[in-house]
Amino acid sequence: MEQPDVRLERVTKQFGDVKAVDDLSLSFDRGGFVALLGPSGCGKTTTLRMIGGFEEPTAGTVYLGEQDVTGLPPYKREVNTVFQNYALFPHMTIFDNVAFGIRQRGGGSKHQIAQQVGEMLELVQLAGFERRKPTQLSGGQAQRVALARALINKPRVLLLDEPLGALDLKLRKQMQIELKRIQTEVNITFIHVTHDQEEAMTMADRIAVMNQGQVEQIGPPGELYEQPRTAFVAGFLGVSNMVWATVTGPGTVQLHEGTVARVPQESLEGGHKELRIGVRPEKMRIVANGSGDGAGDANRLDGTVKDVSYIGVSTQYIIETAAGDELTVFAQNVGRSAERAAPGQKVGVLWDPEHTFVITDTREVPTLEEQL
Amino acid sequence: MAAGTEVTQATGAQQDTAQPRKAPSRFWARVRYQLLNVFAGLAFLYLLVPIAVVILFSFNDPPGRFNFTWHKFSTAAWQHPFATPGIQDAVVLSLKIAFLSTIIATILGTLMALALARYSFRGRSVTNFVIFLPMATPEIVMGSSLLTLFISISFNRGFTTILIAHIMFNISYVVVTVKARIYGFDRRMEEAAMDLYANEFTTFRKITLPLIMPGVLAAAMLAFALSIDDFVITQFNAGPDITFPLFIYGAARTGVPVQVNVIGSMIFLIAIGLMAVNILYQNYRGKRDAIAISGAVRKAQLAEAT
Known part of the structure; x- marks a missing residue:
């Protein structure tokens, strides 16, 4: 070399x-x-x-x-x-x-x-x-x-x-x-x-x-x-959603409010038990409550829309889960504006398991202030 | 239409009622504005009349030995500025002392200012304070203490002691003036020079010194001015030597020759001349740069067009 x-x-x-x-x-x-x-x-x-x-x-x-x-x-x-x-x-x-x-x-x-x-x-x-x-x-x-x-x-x-x-x-x-x-x-x-x-x-x-x-x-x-390896990197480079989870088997974890999610198997090879899983906001999509629409292999987490902001090319949703975690979701504005979810609405959030990254370190995410 | 006219009339009436109140305020505004000019004029007069008198009386042909009353216009003193015995030696001595003390004090003071502004070392704040002392101490105290020192080490008073005294008080002013300039200096300039393969000495010569030069020159001019007209400290430490200020003081007791006014006027005119040359040079440089730029712009435009 x-x-x-x-x-x-x-x-x-x-x-x-x-x-x-x-x-x-x-x-x-x-x-x-x-x-x-x-x-x-x-x-x-x-x-x-x-x-x-x-x-x-x-x-x-x-x-x-x-x-x-x-x-x-x-x-x-x-x-x-x-x-x-x-x-x-x-x-x-x-x-x-x-x-x-x-x-x-x-x-x-x-x-x-x-x-x-x-x-x-x-x-x-x-x-x-x-x-x-x-x-x-x-x-x-x-x-x-x-x-x-x-x-x-x-x-x-x-x-x-x-x-x-x-x-x-x-x-x-x-x-x-x-x-x-x-x-x-x-x-x-x-x-x-x-x-x-x-x-x-x-x-x-x-x-x-x-x-x-x-x-x-x-x-x-x-x-x-x-594939950020630490919470700091995940938080400093762009926006990311991270929730705590417990490893339950090869390639599966259980989120704290009970939902089971699948993650890439090799990401759990470290042997950690308690860890965080993360997903980028643009890799998540929102579906109406109760509909299993397009779920297929996807992970699903239910929550309530807390805030909707329209940014032109995309719409930013803040979804609150049952466990109180807040998820940010970016949705491309390809459809008509009438199709957007409204605050207070119950929705499901879907994402592909392969888009999940695993954070094993336990340090907190940098706050906005620390980033500046 | 009719309604329109009524409206304008109404506003006209309002203006009429407003006018008497407004008029005096405008009047006073004008007075205030003029007053500022008057004050400014008075201030200039206050500053310039003494100098004008000095110059005017250099063309006097006094009736007696004292050049205090206007008698007759004459250029005799200007034709023979050194006609009075002793005056030439005094002027030459003053110039020698001023030049030497300025050069030495400017070099030492600039180096001290660099050290004080750049580096933190043990005793820096003490040094800063000590530097300030000669400026704060009354001249009469300084002069007499120096004399005491020279007598106690039995050092003969004369040229050397005057020079030592002048360098001493000049250094303080140089340090203070140059330090102010260094504080406004971006250290990254020097880092950039070193980054571009200039060693410490080259960096100092090509970057640091040119950039603090205005401060150094200002300090040198100040030092020169302080030295050439110092009386109190020089009086104590001159021994048998007579500088120009000492000469005038001595002469004033038996009669002030017109030549004193002539040399005073010369110093003033030379200073004014140097300042004028400086301003002209700055203007020239500004214009030359402007021409260079418009040329460059035209060249760039031409290149774009083709």
């Missing part, structure tokens, strides 16, 4: 009494786009800064390729960073900003430098901006300059610290696609720190969800979303 581009080995970073990063081991493959995702204070930025050389780990080792770079200053690492708020040099033109890195490394003649800067500005679609000053750029343009300034050095790894945080929603969407395009074009490993799960899922081919200085789960976005 190919050597990973960046490897963190049992890295810990302590600030006073606080462990920002706690015994973290993580490796990043060559050419990948990895997102470090988590709430603020989860240690994702500290992790990034340790790879960049702006923080020294309290313990552990950072490798770039095969080289141990722990203790090396940033200017001796083949890594470049796109900073939050960009940190463009305000007293230099865009040209001098972008050329800074190659000039420091003594990179070539005046003509060669000009050519490289031109190519880079073309890549980020800012050709012709060479003589402007950073204060004369919009947020999106500054972002592109920051990207060009880092990429021109052809680093082994590009670190992005919440690069889109300061942009408005529309521009952010646009830049997400843009960043992904650039990454494919230059084929450099991108490590991207963000607290925005949608941003992470749109761009990254692997996401590492971080919490309290540790990685909860790492994998492709689809896997993390469909």
Whole structure:
């Protein structure tokens, strides 16, 4: 197997009494786009800064390729960073900003430098901006300059610290696609720190969800979303319904109010007795009370509609079960609006067993506040 | 139609009744507005009249030795600004002291400001307080204590002691001025430079220093101004040497020569000239950037069109 581009080995970073990063081991493959995702204070930025050389780990080792770079200053690492708020040099033109890195490394003649800067500005679609000053750029343009300034050095790894945080929603969407395009074009490993799960899922081919200085789960976005292993991941990536259950046999569990549900057999292999099962809201559908309509192999849970909100493409239902659990269900608005269930109505909720995921850890789901 | 006219008439009548109440308020608003101008004018007058008098009297041909009453217009003093014995030495000494103390105090003060603003170390708050002391202590106390110190270590007063004294009080002002600039400084700028392969020294030279330069220059100008007109502390520690302020003080007892006004006016005019050059340069730079941008935009538009 190919050597990973960046490897963190049992890295810990302590600030006073606080462990920002706690015994973290993580490796990043060559050419990948990895997102470090988590709430603020989860240690994702500290992790990034340790790879960049702006923080020294309290313990552990950072490798770039095969080289141990722990203790090396940033200017001796083949890594470049796109900073939050960009940190463009305000007293230099865009040209001098972008050329800074190659000039420091003594990179070539005046003509060669000009050519490289031109190519880079073309890549980020800012050709012709060479003589402007950073204060004369919009947020999106500054972002592109920051990207060009880092990429021109052809680093082994590009670190992005919440690069889109300061942009408005529309521009952010646009830049997400843009960043992904650039990454494919230059084929450099991108490590991207963000607290925005949608941003992470749109761009990254692997996401590492971080919490309290540790990685909860790492994998492709689809896997993390469909098969979260911890309540934190399930709760942080999108909305999920989770209820406690007891294992009753191979591939079957009993929910606490008595309903029996089937789950993928292999998900119970851990041998746990008490666990939670979860389903994503869009994987559930609502049927009228009493009707076994379309049930087939599906699991079924009965409840009362508590709230209905119409969101355009879909309708969001809150269903309260007999045990008092609240389930969120997203229904595509394909039918007519008259067919929607009304609050107070008794309904059944159906879902396929294979869409069920099992959570064996007992920690609570992060609240909205913790996510922010 | 008729109803319409009635309505307008009615509102017209209302306006009529409102008018007498409104008119004085508008009148007073105008008065208040003008009053502001008057006050502003008075404030400027207050600031500028003394300077104007200094310049005016530099063209005087006083009847006696004291240049206190207007007698006759003359440019004699401007033609021979150093005609009065001793004045040239005094001005040269003052300039020497001002330049040296400014350079040394600016370098030391900037480095201290960086240390104080950037790093937390044992004794930082004490240092901050000690830095502030020379500004808070009355000059007369500072001057006399310094003299006591120099006498007790039997250090001869003269050029060196004046320089030491000036550097001492200048450092405080430099530290305070530069520190204010550093606090507004984004540390990520330096991280970005180091990220782009600049080592610590290059980062300081290419990023930190240029960005705090306005603060450093302001501090240097302040230090120069403080040094060149300091009297109290210099008086105590000058020994036999005579700076320009000391010269004027000494001269005032036997007669103030017109040359004092001439040199005072020169200092003022040079300062004004430097400021004007600075403003013109800033304007030029702004315009040059604007031209560069419109050029770039046009180029981009052309590229798009083709």
